[in-house]
Amino acid sequence: MRALRTATTGMAAQQMNVEVISNNIANMNTVGFKKQRAEFQDLLYQNVERMGSQSSASGTVVPTGIQIGSGVRTAAVYRIMEQGTPTLTGNPYDMTIQGKGYFQVLMPSGETAYTRAGNFEVDDQGRLVTTEGYLVQPNINIPQGSTNVTISKTGQVQVTTLGSSAAPVVVGQLQLATFYNEAGLDAQGDNLFMQSGASGAPNVSTPGDVGFGTILQNYTEASNVDAVSEITALIVAQRAYEMNSKVITTADEMLQTTSQLARG
Numbered sequence: 001m002r003a004l005r006t007a008t009t010g011m012a013a014q015q016m017n018v019e020v021i022s023n024n025i026a027n028m029n030t031v032g033f034k035k036q037r038a039e040f041q042d043l044l045y046q047n048v049e050r051m052g053s054q055s056s057a058s059g060t061v062v063p064t065g066i067q068i069g070s071g072v073r074t075a076a077v078y079r080i081m082e083q084g085t086p087t088l089t090g091n092p093y094d095m096t097i098q099g100k101g102y103f104q105v106l107m108p109s110g111e112t113a114y115t116r117a118g119n120f121e122v123d124d125q126g127r128l129v130t131t132e133g134y135l136v137q138p139n140i141n142i143p144q145g146s147t148n149v150t151i152s153k154t155g156q157v158q159v160t161t162l163g164s165s166a167a168p169v170v171v172g173q174l175q176l177a178t179f180y181n182e183a184g185l186d187a188q189g190d191n192l193f194m195q196s197g198a199s200g201a202p203n204v205s206t207p208g209d210v211g212f213g214t215i216l217q218n219y220t221e222a223s224n225v226d227a228v229s230e231i232t233a234l235i236v237a238q239r240a241y242e243m244n245s246k247v248i249t250t251a252d253e254m255l256q257t258t259s260q261l262a263r264g
Contacts, residue, residue, distance in 0.1 A: 003251040009071030011246035016074045017237040032117030033223035043070035081182045084222040092149040093120045096221040099213025101176030104137040117191035140172035153208040153214040177202035
C-alpha cells in the first residue's frame with residue numbers, strides 16, 4: 001500500500017523539521033547565532049493515467065489524468081541571516097556589526113574563518129582573539145598599560161596609555177568580509193563559518209564602506225531566534241508528525257481488514 005511508504009516519508013521529514021527547530025531553541029542565547037528553517041519538496045509521481053493522452057479513437061484526450069505522489073523529502077535547511085538585536089555588555093572588546101559583514105578569524109590550520117560573534121578578548125600578548133583564542137584578522141595588538149580602548153564605527157582601534165596625556169594612538173584597523181550568498185557559508189561550530197563553493201569568495205573592505213556594516217563597540221549581536229515563532233513551528237511539526245502516523249495506522253487497519261476478508 002502506497003500510503004504506508006508515503007506517510008513514512010512525511011514522518012521522516014517532520015522529524016528533520018523538529019531537529020532543526022530544536023537546534024534553534026538550544027541556541028537562543030548564542031551570540032551571533034542565525035536561525036535555520038527546513039524546506040521540503042514533493043517526491044516523484046506515478047502516472048496511473050497520463051494527462052493529455054488520447055482516450056478514444058475520435059481524438060478526445062484525458063484533461064487531468066491520475067498522478068499518485070510518493071511523499072516528501074527535505075530539500076534544504078537554509079539559514080536566515082536577519083540581524084539580531086544589539087546587547088549592551090560594557091566590555092570594550094565586544095563588538096557588533098550593524099549591517100552586512102563578518103569578522104575575520106585566523107584558524108590554527110592557517111585558513112580564514114568568519115563570524116558575526118564579536119565577543120572578543122585579549123590574550124597574554126595583548127592580541128585581540130575569540131573566546132577560543134583564535135586571532136582576529138587583521139591582527140590588533142593592545143599595548144600593555146592601556147587605560148582606554150576605543151573602536152570607531154569604521155573599525156579604527158585607538159588606545160590611551162597609562163599616564164599619557166597625549167591624544168589616543170591608533171593601533172589597528174578592523175576589516176569586514178561580505179559574501180554574495182551568506183546562506184551558503186559552511187558552519188563549523190564555535191560561531192564560525194568557512195567559505196564554500198556556494199557562498200562565493202569574500203569581499204573584504206573597511207567597515208562603513210558601501211555594502212558593509214559599521215562597528216558598534218561595547219555590544220554583542222544577540223541570536224535572531226524568536227521563541228514564540230519557534231514554539232509555534234514546533235507545534236505545527238508535531239501535529240504534522242501525528243497526522244502522518246495516523247495515516248500509517250489507518251493503512252494498517254485497511255490491510256488487516258483485507259487479510260481477514262482473504263482468510264474468510
